Amino acid sequence: MDEDFADCANKKRMAEVSASAFSSTSAHSAKSLSTSSSVAPCLSGENRPIIEARNVHRYLGEGDTAAHILKGVDISIGRREYVSIVGQSGSGKSTLLYLLGGLDRPTKKTPDGQVIDPASKIYIDGLDTTQMGDAELAMARNEKIGFVFQFHYLLKEFSAAENVALPMLKLGRLRKKDAMDRAVSLLKQFGLESKATRRANRLSGGEQQRVAIARALANEPAVILADEPTGNLDKKNADKVAEIFDSLGSGGQTIVYVTHDRELAARATRQIRMEDGLIASDVTRAGSISAITKAL
Amino acid sequence: MNAFIATRYLLTHMRQTLICIAGVVISVMMFITMLSMMQGFTDKFIIETVESSGHITIHDEPRETRSKILERVVNTPDAVLSLEGNKPRDQVKKIKNPTGLLATILRMPGVVDAAPVVNGDATITYGTKTYPLQIIGCEPRRQTAVTTIGEKIVDGSFDRLKTSANGIVIGRGVALTLGVQLDDSITLTSSTGGVLFAKIVGIFDTGVTPVDYGRGYMMLSSAQTLLDRKNIINEIVIRTDDYNQAELIASRIEAICGYKTEGWKEANANFLKIFAVQTVITYIITGALMIVAAFGVLNILIMAVLERVNDIAILKSFGYSRGDITHIYLFQGFVIAVFGSIAGLISAKLAVEGLRRLPIKMEGLVRAEGLLMSEHLSSYVMACAMVTVIVLIASVYPARRAAKFDPVEVIRGAH
Secondary structure, eight states: OHHHHHTOTTHHHHHHHHHHHHGGGGGSOOOOOOTTSOBOSSOOGGGSOSEEEEEEEEEESOGGGOEEEEEEEEEEEOTTOEEEEEEOTTSSHHHHHHHHTTSSOOOSBOTTSOBOSSOOEEEETTEEGGGOOHHHHHHHHHHHEEEEOTTOOOOTTSBHHHHHHHHHHHHTSSOHHHHHHHHHHHHHHTTOGGGTTSBGGGSOHHHHHHHHHHHHHTTOOSEEEEESTTTTSOHHHHHHHHHHHHHHHHTTOEEEEEOSOHHHHHHSSEEEEEETTEEEEEEEOOSOHHHHHHHO | OHHHHHHHHHHHTHHHHHHHHHHHHHHHHHHHHHHHHHHHHHHHHHHHHHHHHOSEEEEEEEOSOSOOHHHHHOOOTTOOOOOTTOOOOOOOOOOSSHHHHHHHHHTSTTEEEEEEEEEEEEEEEETTEEEEEEEEEEOHHHHHHHSSGGGGEEEEOTTHHHHSTTEEEEEHHHHHHHTOOTTOEEEEEETTSOEEEEEEEEEEOOSBHHHHTTEEEEEHHHHHHHTTOTTOOOEEEEEESOGGGHHHHHHHHHHHHOEEEEEHHHHTHHHHHHHHHHHHHHHHHHHHHHHHHHHHHHHHHHHHHHHTHHHHHHHHHTTOOHHHHHHHHHHHHHHHHHHHHHHHHHHHHHHHHHHHHSOOOEESSBEESSOOOOOOHHHHHHHHHHHHHHHHHHHHHHHHHHHHOOHHHHHHTOO
16 A cells, blocks of 8 residues: 555655655655555456546435435546536535545435435545545545645644644654755745735735645645635635646646636546536546646 | 743843742742741651650550451441440450560561550649650660650650669649659559559650650659559560561551551541641641733733744744744743743742741640751742643643734734
């Protein structure tokens, strides 16, 4: 599994910033996910989807007021894919994103008590997250997933660099100094080196979102999941973020983002449209990201 | 890592942190100070009473353990027993063969010295003033060996009892009440009608009101004459090398001689019970203060949790588990408890020393020129341990509440 992670597509992109930082990890005991969780029985290694969801149901609320948000979604995200999920409000796209990232869990029983059969299954890099305990799932999020949200969600008591370093410190592969160095390198990549020591709440909205993206990249995640990453930004900053995503996608980073922005959605090589809790269409476009964005 | 986040939260919300710590400091300080005050009073009373009265006293009567005659004959528990015209024998109460008993006692391990005593009630008269007094007839050398009364003389000398005919040493309280001074002559009248003209050869001041206002020491022979108890010894006072062992040694002596033998704890049981109740009340009051401080911590931590739901959500999104979130808030409680305890200990020490120096005259069961403060390491340790446990318990609820937040609900804007 570590080998898979090492082979992760973002290796090339991260080479320059991570080489120095992660080269020292051999000295530390790397905390990895337990392989005791059941593994997706399909493919293995490079060919295995990075995320796979089967018959995913999600109810929100309880009893008579419960809303059936996801109605048995099947989806598979391959390595290096650059995916956008679109759909009207309430179609279940954000709910699906949170479930794919292990931030939420699928519903096991319908509000009237019937067990959903077959049970909803979500695999991250081959590991069945529906069988994981809270701590194991948290570790999976830490190691495999990078989240970016609409409302930046930085810890305002911490500096930009500390915000970026926190996931690395949680993972425990780097010493604090090394994690901070790598955090500054990531910020530098997004033009925020001079803001590294500034408190998060003293950054502009666009800067905060770029810090959030840097934080999402901190542990070289297998996939970045973004929920309306430009939804709270002006046009200029939204374009910057879109360019960052394009750049990461071109570098081989697996990215899945939910958006209402048609222009942003069109940048992805694969577009999934959701309607009423189900996938209505799933279109993969030929051509490179740069070609697509040029055409746009 | 969790400690890093928790510490940052505490440091960036310094005002809230200091309020929490202040609550803990006050409760720790009050706990130690009040306990020190109570303990000081208790220690003074016990030490002075025990040291001036002896560790063990053998009385001239058997302990009432044997059952009554009728109960021995009819041992039916439900029977109603009545004996008419019962009259106890008219016998002189005394300790038989006191010399032999003294020799036996002095050979016992743990016994430092023993003094024979005769005591009884008398009235002291000076001019038109009279005052009731417990007369203790003793041998001055032995009495000063078993008690500290010789060291408590503020005027005259205890040894003058040996050289002055019918000399008496009285307490400071008696002297003040009667208005007598050293070398004044007084009249003593016993309950059996004996009258003795005596001279005041010493005045003692133990600081314990019942002793200073209730006792007078005379030579054994003079007291026997006054009380009409020629050659009678009705008490033996014993000093041990460790007063904490007094009860154990007393029970051994009682087993040998058959006379009721009381250690100082049994002799002062009523006072000790009152002190125990006072101590419990002190614990309750100061414990309540700690609980109030803990509620302050609870309240502020809950506010902190509610203010940081977004932080909790984002921490969870990049890998922090419920356990991690719990640890972050428990650690904050722990830091508040530790810093509060340390500052509380320092404040308590300063308060104790400050109160000790206050010139407040005490005149009650115990007399002193200032507040009696007694420090025990156990009070300091107990205060720290109690406040840490209470504050940690108070931190559990906000910590668990923080851990339970569903990050998705927070991100959706439900909180």
